[in-house]
Amino acid sequence: MSATTHSIHGIDILVIGAGSAGCMAAIAAARASSNNVLLVERYGFFGGTSTQMLDTFYGFFTPGETPKKIVGGLPDLVVNELDNVGEVFLRPNTYGAGTGVNYHPERLKAIWDKMLLEAGVKVLLHTALIDVNVLPDGRYECIFWNKSGFLNVIPQRVIDASGDADFCHLAGFDYEIAGQKEPAQSMTTTFRMANVELDQFEKSGGKKMLAQRMADTSLPLPRKEGSAHAMNIPKCISTVAVKVAGLNALNINELTQAEMEGRRQAFLFETFFRKEVPGYADAKVIGLSHQIGVRETRRVYGEHRLTKDECMAASIPHDSILLCGAPIEDHREGKDGASETHWEYIPQSGIYGVPYGTIVPKTSQTVWVAGRCFSATHDAHASCRSMAQTMAMGTAAGLAAVQSIRTSAAANEMEVRVLREQLHSQGSILEEPTQIARTGQSDWKLNKPYHGVH
Ligand SMILES: Cc1cc2nc3c(=O)[nH]c(=O)nc-3n(C[C@H](O)[C@H](O)[C@H](O)COP(=O)(O)OP(=O)(O)OC[C@H]3O[C@@H](n4cnc5c(N)ncnc54)[C@H](O)[C@@H]3O)c2cc1C
Structure with missing residues (x-):
């Protein structure tokens, strides 16, 4: 039929x-x-x-x-x-x-x-x-x-x-x-983490401390900058840090690859935050973006x-x-x-x-x-x-x-x-x-x- x-x-x-x-x-x-x-x-x-x-x-x-x-x-x-x-x-x-x-x-x-x-x-x-x-x-x-x-x-x-x-x-x-x-802007899977102790994070130096930990880490983070900011949900932060570059979001094979790479990077960031950033020891990813973010x-x-x-x-x-x-x-x-x-x-x-x-x-x-x-x-x-x-x-x-x-x-x-x-x-x-x-x-x-x- x-x-x-x-x-x-x-x-x-x-x-x-x-x-x-x-x-x-x-x-x-x-x-x-x-x-x-x-x-x-x-x-x-x-x-x-x-x-x-x-x-x-x-x-x-x-x-x-x-x-x-x-x-x-x-x-x-x-x-x-x-x-x-x-x-x-x-x-x-x-x-x-x-x-x-x-x-x-x-x-x-x-x-x-x-x-x-x-x-x-x-x-x-x-x-x-x-x-x-x-x-x-x-x-x-x-x-x-x-x-x-x-x-x-x-x-x-x-x-x-x-x-x-x-x-x-x-x-x-x-x-x-x-x-x-010109090179296309990169794509980003955003993610949200719950159970972040923001007081502890701030007392340990806040954003400056985070930037230093990113610079010093031995983990292969794809990007050593980005935005990790508090949401209007207690103890939750939203992160725009993943970076998937050099792939074309209009090519379905490349977009598929980008989605999987974005998720891989998001959980690499989770490992980094939990292990190396004060306030995040018991935090976990509670949500990835519905799809990878495509800028252009x-x-x-x-x-x-x-x-x-x-x-x-x-x-x-x-x-x-x-x-x-x-x-x-x-x-x-x-x-x-x-x-x-x-x-x-x-x-x-x-x-x-x-x-x-x-x-x-x-x-x-x-x-x-x-x-x-x-x-x-x-x-x-x-x-x-x-x-x-x-x-x-x-x-x-x-x-x-x-x-x-x-x-x-x-x-x-x-x-x-x-x-x-x-x-x-x-x-x-x-x-x-x-x-x-x-x-x-x-x-x-x-x-x-x-x-x-x-
Ligand atoms: C990772 C990332 C971070 C960003 N950070 C910020 C930020 O913090 N603040 C800010 O202001 N801007 C930010 N931007 C930029 C901004 O979000 C976008 O430029 C803007 O949201 C685009 O809006 P739009 O309505 O043009 O497109 P979209 O939001 O992409 O909407 C297009 C809609 O069309 C639908 N659609 C697509 N194809 C079809 C189809 N064939 N049939 C039916 N429906 C279809 C899609 O599902 C979607 O709902 C960011 C962008 C990205 C990717």
Whole structure:
């Protein structure tokens, strides 16, 4: 017996992939219109990288001593929802990317559920895009696979938020594959450890001590740096340290190898922590990331391509749809197999604007990209990939799709001024803020919609 084929008719906006970008795109589109918005995700929960492996939003604030808050609007609502259930705290500006917004990742899964339902988004989990046919009238027939069989959707507009630009690949848009020009960023299996005696760890020297133990160990750690930070679950820490370099996440044999190597490294780190780091003697790994973390794969060629020079010029073009202040954070394989992370900070104001054209695949009339597959060079992407930015991109893509349906304008010919007005009315920050952000937990009232974070 062959598989059944189902169809869903009447979809106005189809969002493929429910990471931070896709969820925001779907929520923004559904909140702003009565369009039928369908969000499709291959795994059994929403959030993508935000819930598969991480617990800290970076990119809301610029780094440094005088942080500015540069992302607002719908992404604030996610933070507010987490705050409402007591599942968020600020992580001080110790790491290069600026103050982090730390959350409980399992709770965030439930919050994405709630926000999507409240916005009226139609959702399908466990459903993977497997093919695209370009129809004679220019529309796209998207073919998915799930436990019910094949599923066909022919939407009016598409937002590719699959991280890997799967839709753009199948629909014939141009893209660069990470590793083609510069070495691709490495992959990381994140892991969480429970039963860590944090007092003992701090009394023994804390992070400085950890760095020294990493430098001195005779264990063959793949990376002698990274982030091991407290979660909002007592005695638990979350670790971003594994480094799997030189493998292509779009090649299934290499991705398989990367998953297994990531797990091997995670348990090597566990041995190191238990044997050599005070406070960890009785700690154990309680969870590995749902899949290995992939920083970059396909980056679509858009109507505009964000470059390192543009980031470093620290200017905000008139067609910007979001701001970014994160440094270039490029995780690479160093010389002789050694690992290294390359940091480069945005000079002057420390803020640049990201033009609308970076979310529009070249010549596209009805398609947008949002999130880590947007149009940028390797090093610009290494700056503009934190989740505050991917959420802001999703918001812009969702509102752009709505505007395009309302005005019958092609994606690559839309009036960006109108989109910016829409974004602004939603609370998005599009100009350099004059205020220094208050990043102390006690004076940061998160639970005011849109303006909770200054
Ligand atoms: C190891 C690692 C550590 C990082 N650390 C941080 C950090 O601490 N803070 C921070 O702000 N940023 C961090 N980043 C960057 C940031 O997390 C990502 O750039 C961002 O989450 C990407 O969001 P996205 O929505 O574009 O993609 P993703 O989160 O990758 O979402 C894409 C979604 O699409 C789905 N999908 C893919 N293909 C298909 C298909 N064919 N059909 C259906 N669904 C599909 C996926 O399952 C996924 O849910 C890190 C990234 C990595 C990899």
